[in-house]
Amino acid sequence: MAKEVVPEEARRRRRPTRQGVVVTQRLIVETALRMLHEHGRDGLTVRRLGVALGADPSTLYRYFRGIDDLTLAIADELIGRAMRGWLPGGPWREDLREVGRRIHTAYLAHPEAAVLTASRVSGRANEIAGDEAILGVLRSTGLPDPDVVRIYQAFVDQALAFAALDAASLALPEAARAADEQVWRATYARLPAETHPNIAALAPLLVARMNDSAYPAALEMLLDGAEASVRRMRGRGEADDA
Structure with missing residues (x-):
């Protein structure tokens, strides 16, 4: 059974990461976009995303069911930027x-x-x-x-x-x-x-x-x-x- 994804406020880290930032769904999407630009599609992995965020890789699963779920969020972000x-x-x-x-x-x-x-x-x-x-x-x-x-x-x-x-x-x-x-x-x-x-x-x-x-x-x-x-x-x- 797929892990239930809870609302943003319930998922938010209560403490900053090692880099001094609070992880949010938007931050993950923006970081993933940057990683795609810098490393290509093969470079977008849970481990690398965790490193880029300065957080444990498992942090992703508080916000998304996995990389494919993150991919859909990226798709929605691009449409949002187009229509903004x-x-x-x-x-x-x-x-x-x-x-x-x-x-x-x-x-x-x-x-x-x-x-x-x-x-x-x-x-x-x-x-x-x-x-x-x-x-x-x-x-x-x-x-x-x-x-x-x-x-x-x-x-x-x-x-x-x-x-x-x-x-x-x-x-x-x-x-x-x-x-x-x-x-x-x-x-x-x-x-x-x-x-x-x-x-x-x-x-x-x-x-x-x-x-x-x-x-x-x-x-x-x-x-x-x-x-x-x-x-x-x-x-x-x-x-x-x-």
């Missing part, structure tokens, strides 16, 4: 664009954490609040509920998928990332038109674009599709009123 300070209220398309960009930016600020958590569903407070807000923006368009859910799923999955993809590149060793980026110029741009006419014709454009994230363009494509759905729905409504 944002309130809907503009045109729906601008609201969704802002949310998408915020999610992408927040995850890329912590590449190792992004790769670790982008595929997870935490079911925690920040994630739930973000989902509620996004669904509210989409429902404000007047779209039928099935369309709201369809676009919501595509929007969220797209943002997280690109965050994971772009973060994975940033998480590579510098030499590997530089080598990957050079392939477009060193290989693709040199392919002859006789054997690869399409690549050769588009080589300058490929070299200029392919090392940048495609997320901004993909986001606009998704928003175009959502807007087309809204227009079709409103067009049908106008036809019914005629």
Whole structure:
């Protein structure tokens, strides 16, 4: 049976650690984020976390059921950072664009954490609040509920998928990332038109674009599709009123 996790106040250490800090759930999450940045995903262990906190490693289990539970808390923290300070209220398309960009930016600020958590569903407070807000923006368009859910799923999955993809590149060793980026110029741009006419014709454009994230363009494509759905729905409504 899984160990019950008790509320924060009941878990709080009554004495500071050797480093003079009081361990809290937030401190553990922030320390884990730093460790992921410094040591990568393989470096996030209970033992190392205890050392970083200046506390016994078992302290983690007063706050989390284990590393996987901590991973979900990290995922929720990234969403919280993305959504912090944002309130809907503009045109729906601008609201969704802002949310998408915020999610992408927040995850890329912590590449190792992004790769670790982008595929997870935490079911925690920040994630739930973000989902509620996004669904509210989409429902404000007047779209039928099935369309709201369809676009919501595509929007969220797209943002997280690109965050994971772009973060994975940033998480590579510098030499590997530089080598990957050079392939477009060193290989693709040199392919002859006789054997690869399409690549050769588009080589300058490929070299200029392919090392940048495609997320901004993909986001606009998704928003175009959502807007087309809204227009079709409103067009049908106008036809019914005629």
